[in-house]
Amino acid sequence: MDIPKIDLPRIVVIGCGFAGLNFCKKINSQQYQVVLLDKNNYHTFQPLMYQVASSGLEADSIVYPIRKVFTGKKHFHFRMTEVQYIDPSIKTVHTSIGDLPYDYLVMATGAANNFFGMDNMEKHAFPMKSLVEALDLRSIILQNFEQALNTESVKERESLMNFVIVGAGATGVELAGALAELKKYILPKDYPDLDIRKMQIHVIEATDKVLGNMSENAAQKSEKFLKKMGVNVWLNTRVADYDGEIVTTDKENLHTRTLIWTAGVKGNVVNGLDASAVQRNRVEVNEQYEVKGHQAIFALGDVARMRLENYPEGHPMLASVAGQQGTHLAKNLNRLAKGQNMLPFKYKDKGTMATIGRNLAVVDMGKIKFAGLFAWFAWMFVHLMLLVDFRSRLVVFVNWAWSYLRYDKGTRLIVRRVERKKPAKKKVLQVAALEEE
Amino acid sequence: MDIPKIDLPRIVVIGCGFAGLNFCKKINSQQYQVVLLDKNNYHTFQPLMYQVASSGLEADSIVYPIRKVFTGKKHFHFRMTEVQYIDPSIKTVHTSIGDLPYDYLVMATGAANNFFGMDNMEKHAFPMKSLVEALDLRSIILQNFEQALNTESVKERESLMNFVIVGAGATGVELAGALAELKKYILPKDYPDLDIRKMQIHVIEATDKVLGNMSENAAQKSEKFLKKMGVNVWLNTRVADYDGEIVTTDKENLHTRTLIWTAGVKGNVVNGLDASAVQRNRVEVNEQYEVKGHQAIFALGDVARMRLENYPEGHPMLASVAGQQGTHLAKNLNRLAKGQNMLPFKYKDKGTMATIGRNLAVVDMGKIKFAGLFAWFAWMFVHLMLLVDFRSRLVVFVNWAWSYLRYDKGTRLIVRRVERKKPAKKKVLQVAALEEE
Numbered sequence: 001m002d003i004p005k006i007d008l009p010r011i012v013v014i015g016c017g018f019a020g021l022n023f024c025k026k027i028n029s030q031q032y033q034v035v036l037l038d039k040n041n042y043h044t045f046q047p048l049m050y051q052v053a054s055s056g057l058e059a060d061s062i063v064y065p066i067r068k069v070f071t072g073k074k075h076f077h078f079r080m081t082e083v084q085y086i087d088p089s090i091k092t093v094h095t096s097i098g099d100l101p102y103d104y105l106v107m108a109t110g111a112a113n114n115f116f117g118m119d120n121m122e123k124h125a126f127p128m129k130s131l132v133e134a135l136d137l138r139s140i141i142l143q144n145f146e147q148a149l150n151t152e153s154v155k156e157r158e159s160l161m162n163f164v165i166v167g168a169g170a171t172g173v174e175l176a177g178a179l180a181e182l183k184k185y186i187l188p189k190d191y192p193d194l195d196i197r198k199m200q201i202h203v204i205e206a207t208d209k210v211l212g213n214m215s216e217n218a219a220q221k222s223e224k225f226l227k228k229m230g231v232n233v234w235l236n237t238r239v240a241d242y243d244g245e246i247v248t249t250d251k252e253n254l255h256t257r258t259l260i261w262t263a264g265v266k267g268n269v270v271n272g273l274d275a276s277a278v279q280r281n282r283v284e285v286n287e288q289y290e291v292k293g294h295q296a297i298f299a300l301g302d303v304a305r306m307r308l309e310n311y312p313e314g315h316p317m318l319a320s321v322a323g324q325q326g327t328h329l330a331k332n333l334n335r336l337a338k339g340q341n342m343l344p345f346k347y348k349d350k351g352t353m354a355t356i357g358r359n360l361a362v363v364d365m366g367k368i369k370f371a372g373l374f375a376w377f378a379w380m381f382v383h384l385m386l387l388v389d390f391r392s393r394l395v396v397f398v399n400w401a402w403s404y405l406r407y408d409k410g411t412r413l414i415v416r417r418v419e420r421k422k423p424a425k426k427k428v429l430q431v432a433a434l435e436e437e
Numbered sequence: 438m439d440i441p442k443i444d445l446p447r448i449v450v451i452g453c454g455f456a457g458l459n460f461c462k463k464i465n466s467q468q469y470q471v472v473l474l475d476k477n478n479y480h481t482f483q484p485l486m487y488q489v490a491s492s493g494l495e496a497d498s499i500v501y502p503i504r505k506v507f508t509g510k511k512h513f514h515f516r517m518t519e520v521q522y523i524d525p526s527i528k529t530v531h532t533s534i535g536d537l538p539y540d541y542l543v544m545a546t547g548a549a550n551n552f553f554g555m556d557n558m559e560k561h562a563f564p565m566k567s568l569v570e571a572l573d574l575r576s577i578i579l580q581n582f583e584q585a586l587n588t589e590s591v592k593e594r595e596s597l598m599n600f601v602i603v604g605a606g607a608t609g610v611e612l613a614g615a616l617a618e619l620k621k622y623i624l625p626k627d628y629p630d631l632d633i634r635k636m637q638i639h640v641i642e643a644t645d646k647v648l649g650n651m652s653e654n655a656a657q658k659s660e661k662f663l664k665k666m667g668v669n670v671w672l673n674t675r676v677a678d679y680d681g682e683i684v685t686t687d688k689e690n691l692h693t694r695t696l697i698w699t700a701g702v703k704g705n706v707v708n709g710l711d712a713s714a715v716q717r718n719r720v721e722v723n724e725q726y727e728v729k730g731h732q733a734i735f736a737l738g739d740v741a742r743m744r745l746e747n748y749p750e751g752h753p754m755l756a757s758v759a760g761q762q763g764t765h766l767a768k769n770l771n772r773l774a775k776g777q778n779m780l781p782f783k784y785k786d787k788g789t790m791a792t793i794g795r796n797l798a799v800v801d802m803g804k805i806k807f808a809g810l811f812a813w814f815a816w817m818f819v820h821l822m823l824l825v826d827f828r829s830r831l832v833v834f835v836n837w838a839w840s841y842l843r844y845d846k847g848t849r850l851i852v853r854r855v856e857r858k859k860p861a862k863k864k865v866l867q868v869a870a871l872e873e874e
Contacts, residue, residue: 002587042850058496060495067849068845079587080583080851146478150518190502190508391839398828398831412505413502414479415496415568
């Protein structure tokens with residue numbers, strides 16, 4: 001890879017989520033050369049992704065061009081590429097566009113979907129961890145209703161209008177609420193030829209409450225909100241299989257053409273680390289973010305597990321943890337360059353919030369817990385302020401205000417048709433003469 | 438297709454461009470049942486498509502969900518489907534989701550790219566007639582620069598940074614201007630590792646002027662504006678071939694990985710019409726829009742050619758013509774239902790305008806012709822007002838104001854990687870054992 005060699009130590013950062021973004025913003029580029037690698041040319045504001053999937057916001061409102069963030073930053077280089085593996089013995093990252101030596105490596109690769117070995121699930125479920133997945137989900141939801149108009153089978157029509165969300169964390173709950181709003185305000189107007197009352201929204205959760213990482217108050221309130229909006233909440237229910245048509249659980253089986261998977265993530269661990277460094281799909285790091293058994297390799301955010309006394313299983317996989325860690329490691333390396341010692345990380349929990357629907361949200365801020373209209377406004381305000389620039393804020397504000405006042409959504413567009421995976425087939429031997437292209 | 442049969446004559450409308458949209462808005466649905474068919478679930482505001490391609494606007498600003506436009510309209514049905522052919526002998530439309538009988542058929546199918554039989558061109562050029570093509574073009578432009586960073590060949594790098602636009606109509610000229618603005622204001626900041634001065638923008642035009650359908654004044658001014666912005670304008674130049682790397686013309690040959698085709702369109706004629714009705718890729722219609730040799734079939738907009746004394750070759754293929762024809766035919770059919778006679782169509786030319794860049798546009802309004810800053814504001818105001826709803830107007834206004842004040846663009850995102858077509862291959866015989874999926 002054609003990066004100039006200069007007289008500063010080179011830090012290679014893999015991934016531009018919240019950890020990588022904040023790290024690159026705060027690292028002193030008078031002291032280090034920084035090379036940021038990401039497979040996309042944009043940073044994704046994941047907390048609002050469910051609004052892209054449910055026709056509330058367009059992609060450009062929640063993703064942000066990486067090159068724009070770092071305009072004018074000295075000794076900074078961005079390359080759009082996929083990392084294949086790293087070789088710590090020669091301190092080199094191998095990528096799809098060539099090799100890149102590093103002095104320090106920062107692994108901020110985030111998390112990927114975890115289907116816990118259920119191959120069928122992986123094949124047929126719709127996940128929502130990336131922007132493209134969110135856009136595909138939006139298309140498939142709308143395609144379902146277009147298709148429901150054209151089927152004469154009642155069973156098929158209901159299966160198309162049934163939505164099963166597995167996982168009642170923030171993503172699952174927020175998406176279920178957004179679908180319930182589509183059902184209530186938008187779809188009956190859009191599809192007068194369909195009986196939208198037949199549309200069903202299910203949320204399946206293996207534990208005994210929704211929003212498991214929030215307070216008991218938030219869990220109860222949000223479950224109440226969901227039920228009020230007509231969402232079927234299945235607690236203590238385990239999903240066993242999904243063949244594209246039937247969800248098998250340890251309770252009832254559900255018919256649906258659309259299962260949305262929000263039930264599991266795993267650290268996106270880069271190949272090439274020592275086996276002992278990786279446990280249960282995350283990378284073990286010490287209080288300085290140093291990867292176990294390696295030197296000059298750091299890991300941050302979702303991919304890293306820093307076991308502390310008050311976080312024996314590591315920090316929760318949250319944007320706020322990742323962001324704070326990115327900032328903190330950058331400051332530590334800036335200190336290191338000046339010969340100062342590195343400081344241990346201490347997570348500041350500024351609170352957690354989730355929105356379920358119009359005027360319905362839950363907020364935990366330390367001992368202060370509230371829910372309802374005021375929580376909803378707080379949620380909107382905080383998320384608007386967290387967006388990267390003024391333009392996005394204004395565009396999102398216009399869209400939200402429009403939706404609120406007009407009971408409408410702006411972007412229910414099927415931009416690219418999504419094809420469902422085909423049912424299992426027998427092996428065939430095919431002899432094909434490929435045409436001259 | 439499952440459309441209720443009621444006691445009103447059924448009009449089937451194919452296509453929801455400006456003609457189909459206006460027709461469906463104005464047709465009296467107390468007098469007719471209307472079934473609108475389109476392969477997308479949105480209407481596209483084509484005049485601003487070049488801004489999607491050049492990272493100025495996001496898709497949702499210029500496309501509009503069809504179902505939303507017709508919320509609450511009686512006896513109106515929309516189906517997202519592709520029309521395969523029509524059978525006038527049994528008054529039936531055959532589509533990918535079944536057959537549909539009609540009493541009246543309105544063909545508002547618009548225009549498609551015309552490569553004039555140049556197969557190589559069709560294979561390697563990037564057209565810009567649909568939203569997906571515009572989004573692909575945006576991706577490929579940005580991918581080029583990412584790729585230019587990773588090549589050591591100077592020739593390859595320059596080829597990636599060369600953009601050749603064929604056709605100097607409004608689309609070609611506006612896109613060339615937008616690329617010149619990217620070159621001037623955005624790309625040097627985004628790609629400090631590249632020498633953006635090497636980027637070249639060429640516009641190739643077979644006739645002796647740009648904006649051939651506008652006044653001599655507009656043609657001269659816009660050519661001057663383009664040159665001022667560093668665009669290479671090639672007049673009286675014919676393109677012969679393009680193999681994905683070299684554009685062959687009757688003057689010089691140009692190296693480019695990106696040829697954008699805006700030089701030709703043809704009517705999107707539906708299969709099944711009498712051969713005599715189709716001439717030079719458009720459908721011949723009389724002053725009542727009736728297709729030659731057919732009964733109860735009308736054609737509107739780009740696909741139709743209505744030869745009148747002052748338009749011996751038919752009207753120009755413009756959004757304003759299509760829109761006026763849609764409105765007018767609807768009014769005529771409303772009159773017919775009341776037993777009144779149909780009135781002939783008369784095109785009201787309200788003027789033509791094109792924007793080349795910041796503060797640079799040209800406007801023709803009858804005898805009034807002007808150019809420059811005031812024309813640019815007029816262009817912006819008119820296009821804002823033409824957008825379908827207040828939300829789109831506000832979002833577009835925010836984006837334009839931001840771009841203007843900050844010399845910036847919002848949406849330079851590579852959302853889906855676009856693969857270039859591969860070079861020609863020899864025939865191969867392949868024996869493949871397909872895995873059990």
